[in-house]
Amino acid sequence: MTGSIADGPADFRRAAVAALADPALQQALGRNGFAQRRAQAIAALPEYPELRAAAAALKDHVLDHLDHYLERFAAAVEAAGGVVHWCDDAESAVAAVLGVARACGARTATKGKSMAGEEIGLNAALEAAGIRPIETDLGEYIIQLAHEPPSHIIAPASHKSMADVAGLFRAHHRDRPAERPLDQAEILVDEARTILRPAYGVAGLGITGANFLIAESGSAVIVTNEGNGDLTQALAPVHLVVAGIEKLVPRLEDAALLLRLLARSATGQDLTVYTTVASGPRRHADPDGPAAFHVVLIDNGRTALMGDARKAMLRCIRCGACLNHCPVYGQIGGHPYGATYGGPMGQVLTPALAGLGAARDLPQASTFCGRCAEVCPVAIPLPDLMRHWRDEIHQQALDPPRHRLALALWLWLARRPRFYRLAVRAASFGLRALARGGCLTAAPFAGGWTRGRVLPAPTGPSFFTQYRSGGNEP
């Protein structure tokens, strides 16, 4: 574990500072080019604004009628011979998965990439129960070897360099020649493929997430670039889907609308390489496919967002565009957020999932530059929702006492322009007295500023001092 992996969301500031000081991480960050590729893909899609509005409206419609669509989905899954498990929290979701795994006698479980699985701590729970989870998405496989959480919701190992990956493969693939070359991406991919390929055939359980759940047909849709998800769900005797309740859409056509936005927003692809629809277990006429199909539907704090504007967060289709365009995420990667979801969407979601007390720093860690909301394909007003959490943090007095005191003092002054003017006059005088060469390198109450910046000094008495001395009366 590196110093930038936070112990939890409460550890954000320390881990962020460690991330800034980690040269390997700094080199790895920002290499993926997702933002540029997204810009090209969106520029080539003239109907993007209309699609975006339609996608937001679609998700809002589903959220407004979520109980209806959940019931329809469950009925369709059951009609196809599948089983739906309703889980309020991570514990009950883990229990449901373990129940299925034990019932089918699985010793190993192959896994497609699933952030919902990360959210409920599925790998650790499977291991503790004696079931070996094998991540089959290359990025997830890499971080599983490294015993690290994902640092990005669509590129979980994006904080790792090729040399890091080669080191992990050498350490874990002991049956391979020690001197083999591992200096090209193709070689690494090929080695991972040959290691993983036999696992699909022996796994007793194949676990995937879902990008969309289709209420009409009880289907789970996944998108991948590696085809690993298809092998996971098609070759195991039992297919289990773990997904948040907000993944529902009414019909397959609605998923098609979101698919037009998802890959473009994420990686700049028109579509991912594979888009796969799984509907129930193998039917009588099917030559292959799983004998059983389970869907573990998790709430885990989601419905708590339904009561106010934060409901818009549940539109999220997990494309990662907000992470790719965030100046804060771009400096530190995903690990300092200390939670499954980093970056702007995580800053809104984590307080709901982990509790506001522990996550109180996350909604504050934004410059409110607004790029996240601008690039969001379902128009989630992420800064507004972070401000919503800030309101709650302030109301519950969860912000640090010295911040509250400073804010209260400032507010008292700002409401009394005469006193405010005197205070500014005094501050101006003090700052100018301490300045050398037009700036200050240290100042009382400004240590945070002056550690990494000089503080430009006031150029003269405050505006209102000068304005009044000119005979004006504001």
Add this chain to the structure above:
Amino acid sequence: MAPRVGLLVTCLVDLFRPEVAFAAMRLVTATGATVVVPRQSCCGQPAYNNGDRMGACLIARQVVAAFEGFDHVVVPSGSCAGMVTHHYPRLFQDDAEFGPRARRLAARCFELTQYLADVAPLQPPAGPPVTVVCHESCSGLRELGIGRQARTLLARAGATVVEIAAPEPCCGFGGTFCVKFPELSAAIADRTCRSLAATGADLVVGADLGCLLNIAGRFGHLGGGPPVRHIAELLDGPPTAPPIGRS
């Protein structure tokens, strides 16, 4: 009749760079308006962005009352203008008294370059033939949808405007973010400073003093970089004050 324009000075200009407000007054006056500076303190962003909605409302009411009598309100800052035009109406969404008043004010409030380029077009005096790079604030870009206006005005003043290679999202200032997360703020500023310096421009200008203090502060800490000024100083004729953070 000449329009009466209220100048919202902004708290940062009041304390750190009064020249900007005096320059803004002269520029708006040059469009034929009568400029008035009513009693004021701040637009309320520190409260609003730190979760003190009630405090933000109290200050916003003050601002509405002080400025609603003017034909126009001009603000030499994108983020403060965005606060008035974008966020005040939302703060008072359910307020029968202040809701309509805030909406009326929002419709008549303009950021300085927006006012000088779009509302009351100004031909600034020809300045020195400098090459400038313009730092656009996030509030200006995304709340007000401006950016073109500053370039138009700079070109009219005879400056050559160069652009950074890839649009940098943010300078890292972020209001109180810059003191709550100073390391992050400085690191984000670094990227912005690098891309601004890489243009080889003689001067960095912007319309938001918060961004400019952060950028000039980081340049000063690193020792180097082009001088930094508020755009009002440049449009107002040869600046008399030293660049931000210099003597």
